[in-house]
Amino acid sequence: MELAAPGLENSIVRLEPMDVSHRDVIFDSEIEPSLWKWMPALPGGTSLGHYFNSMLQTQKCGLSATFVLFDQSTDEFVGVTGFNEINKIHRRVRNAVTWHPPHLATSRLYRAGQLAMLERAYAWRAKRIEWQINTQNNYRLGELAFINPKREALFRNFERTADGLWIDKVVFAMTRPEIADAIVRLKADLF
Numbered sequence: 001m002e003l004a005a006p007g008l009e010n011s012i013v014r015l016e017p018m019d020v021s022h023r024d025v026i027f028d029s030e031i032e033p034s035l036w037k038w039m040p041a042l043p044g045g046t047s048l049g050h051y052f053n054s055m056l057q058t059q060k061c062g063l064s065a066t067f068v069l070f071d072q073s074t075d076e077f078v079g080v081t082g083f084n085e086i087n088k089i090h091r092r093v094r095n096a097v098t099w100h101p102p103h104l105a106t107s108r109l110y111r112a113g114q115l116a117m118l119e120r121a122y123a124w125r126a127k128r129i130e131w132q133i134n135t136q137n138n139y140r141l142g143e144l145a146f147i148n149p150k151r152e153a154l155f156r157n158f159e160r161t162a163d164g165l166w167i168d169k170v171v172f173a174m175t176r177p178e179i180a181d182a183i184v185r186l187k188a189d190l191f
Helices: 020-027 031-035 048-060 107-123 138-147 176-190
Strands: 013-017 064-071 077-087 092-099 128-134 150-160 166-175
Touching (some): 020 064, 020 077, 064 107, 077 107, 138 176
Parallel strands (some): 092 128
């Protein structure tokens, strides 16, 4: 099972591997105004076009797996999520990006997307999954607390965001048995 393979879904969300056909739905959404608050600066500049092309390129090279999320009941675009830092040899991956339009940023939607991602990582035989979260991103930190990864580190002045601020990041991670436990917990919560 490849991380970026199609067919990733549950009864709440459908995750489609990002490709050029998703450009309009992403560009016509509310992603750009809220994206840059948490995104690291990218070589080549900060623009949605550059970011979109970077995600497609890293996915093509096997370095990331980015998905576009759709609500199963309405077929509405509800966000983007994905993996990066894919390391096949050591079976580790980072949960890199999760974004929902601000008016849809709910616990149910976030948890449904994370459940699908954890199930995919587990099927991929991941030994470790990691999150690096901006210490000011209270929404993500709060939602991640329910998933319950272990806090491993604080990286001070770790990176510059797209809007020019230097930020600290907290590193959380799960090992394979913890991933399995989180899947069970999320399923019980959602279904």
